[in-house]
Amino acid sequence: MSxxxxxxxxxxxxxxxxxxxxxxxKAWSPYAAGILIGLLQVPAFxxxxxxLGASSSYVTVGGLLASLVDPMAGRIDYVAKHIALTPxxxxxxxxxxxxxxxxxxxxxxxGARRHAISPxxxxxxxxxxxxxxxxxxxxxxxxxxxxxRIADGCTSGHGLSGMAxxxxxxxxxxxxxxxxxxxxxxxxxxxx
Amino acid sequence: xxxxxxxxxxxxxxxVFGFTLxxxxxxxPGMIVGQMQFRNFIMLKVFLTAVATGAVVIAALxxxxxxxLGPKATFYAADVxxxxxxxxxxxxxxxxxxxxxxxxxxxxxxxxxxLLGGLAGxxxxxxxxxxxxxxxFASGPGKITFMDLTGLSYPVLALGLAVVxxxxxxxxxxxxxxxxxxxxxxxxxxxxxx
Numbered sequence: 001m002s003x004x005x006x007x008x009x010x011x012x013x014x015x016x017x018x019x020x021x022x023x024x025x026k027a028w029s030p031y032a033a034g035i036l037i038g039l040l041q042v043p044a045f046x047x048x049x050x051x052l053g054a055s056s057s058y059v060t061v062g063g064l065l066a067s068l069v070d071p072m073a074g075r076i077d078y079v080a081k082h083i084a085l086t087p088x089x090x091x092x093x094x095x096x097x098x099x100x101x102x103x104x105x106x107x108x109x110x111g112a113r114r115h116a117i118s119p120x121x122x123x124x125x126x127x128x129x130x131x132x133x134x135x136x137x138x139x140x141x142x143x144x145x146x147x148x149r150i151a152d153g154c155t156s157g158h159g160l161s162g163m164a165x166x167x168x169x170x171x172x173x174x175x176x177x178x179x180x181x182x183x184x185x186x187x188x189x190x191x192x
Numbered sequence: 193x194x195x196x197x198x199x200x201x202x203x204x205x206x207x208v209f210g211f212t213l214x215x216x217x218x219x220x221p222g223m224i225v226g227q228m229q230f231r232n233f234i235m236l237k238v239f240l241t242a243v244a245t246g247a248v249v250i251a252a253l254x255x256x257x258x259x260x261l262g263p264k265a266t267f268y269a270a271d272v273x274x275x276x277x278x279x280x281x282x283x284x285x286x287x288x289x290x291x292x293x294x295x296x297x298x299x300x301x302x303x304x305x306x307l308l309g310g311l312a313g314x315x316x317x318x319x320x321x322x323x324x325x326x327x328x329f330a331s332g333p334g335k336i337t338f339m340d341l342t343g344l345s346y347p348v349l350a351l352g353l354a355v356v357x358x359x360x361x362x363x364x365x366x367x368x369x370x371x372x373x374x375x376x377x378x379x380x381x382x383x384x385x386x
Contacts, residue, residue: 025215026378030237030370031361033216037238038245040205045250047193047201050252052209052246054290058314066315077319081307087198094199098206103297106214110353112378116301117219118286120222120381130301137302140284141292141309147277148289149317150270150328154278155288158264159239164246166338166349167263173275178228180279185228189283192225192381 026112041161048091051161054099055154056082057092057143124189151177208267210294221286222380223373233364244357250349253357261346263335271330275358285309294377 164172226232
C-alpha cells in the first residue's frame with residue numbers, strides 16, 4: 001500500500017508551518033483563545049499598572065468629541081479625568097483601536113469575510129431592513145455604554161479583570177449583565 | 193511610561209486581543225445572542241477560560257509582589273442597574289464594548305452604528321454623572337472583595353475560582369463540544385430553531 005506523497009510532511013510539521021496554519025484557520029478553540037486573552041493581563045498589569053478594560057475608552061473619545069463642540073463638557077470632573085492625556089486613558093483607546101486592526105488582519109488572513117449584517121439578525125428581528133438594524137444598533141450601543149459607565153465597567157473591566165481579582169462589585173455587575181442580556185434576548189428578540 | 197509608549201503598547205496588545213477575538217468567533221452576533229438564548233456556548237467558554245487564566249496569572253504576579261490589586265468600588269444600585277442596562281445593550285447590539293471594535297474590523301456595517309451609539313452613550317453619561325453621583329455613587333461599602341467577606345487570602349480564592357471554572361468548562365465541553373457551536377459560516381448561525 002502506498003502512502004500519499006504529502007504524508008511525511010503532514011506528520012512532521014515544522015514549528016513555523018504550525019504557526020502559519022494556526023494564523024490561517026478560521027476558528028480557534030475557545031480555550032486557546034481564552035487563555036491568550038487571560039495572558040494579556042500580564043502586560044496590562046506590569047507595563048500599564050491596570051487591568052484589561054474597554055468601556056472607559058468610550059468616555060475618553062466621546063467626552064473629547066463632546067468637549068470640542070461644547071467646551072463646558074470638558075469642565076465636568078468625570079469627563080476631564082477621562083480625556084486627560086494620561087498613559088492609562090490613551091492606552092485603553094489604543095487597545096480598542098488595536099482590536100479592530102487585529103480582527104481585520106485575522107479575517108484577511110483566514111478569508112472569513114462577513115456580510116454587511118450578520119444573517120442571524122433577520123431571524124432575531126423579524127425584518128431584513130438594514131435601517132431598522134442600524135437604528136437598533138445605535139440604541140443598543142447607547143444603552144450598553146450608559147449602563148457600563150453606571151456600573152463602572154463592562155465585560156472586560158468587570159468580567160475578565162474584576163472577577164479574576166475577586167471584586168464584589170464585578171461579580172454583582174456581571175451577574176446582572178447576564179440577567180439583563182438573557183431576559184432581553186429571550187423576551188425582546190426572536191429565537192435565532 | 194510615556195504617553196507614546198503607552199499608546200504603542202496598547203496598539204500591540206489590542207491587535208493580539210482583536211486577532212484572538214476574531215479567531216475565537218466570540219465577537220459574532222450569532223455567538224452573543226446565541227449564548228443569551230442558550231443555543232450556543234462559545235461565549236461562555238471563552239469568557240470563563242479568560243477569567244480563570246487571568247485569576248491564575250494575577251495571583252502569580254501578586255504572589256511575587258509584582259502587582260497590587262485594583263478592585264472597583266461596590267455601589268449596589270449602580271452595579272445592578274448598570275449591569276442590567278449593559279446586558280440588555282449587549283443582547284440588542286450582539287456585541288460588548290470591546291468586541292464591537294472587532295465587528296467593525298471584520299466589516300460588519302451595523303457595528304459602526306453600535307460604536308457611534310456607544311460614544312454617544314458615554315458622552316451623555318459624562319454630562320449626567322454629576323446629577324447621578326448623589327443617587328448612585330454616594331454611599332457603599334467601598335472596594336470590597338471576597339477576601340474581605342471570607343477572610344481567605346487572594347491566592348487561595350483566585351486559584352480556587354480557577355479550579356471551579358476549569359471544572360465547569362470540562363463539563364460544558366463534554367456536554368457540548370465547541371466545534372458543534374461554530375455554525376454554518378463560523379458565525380454561530382446554527383440555522384432556524386427547530
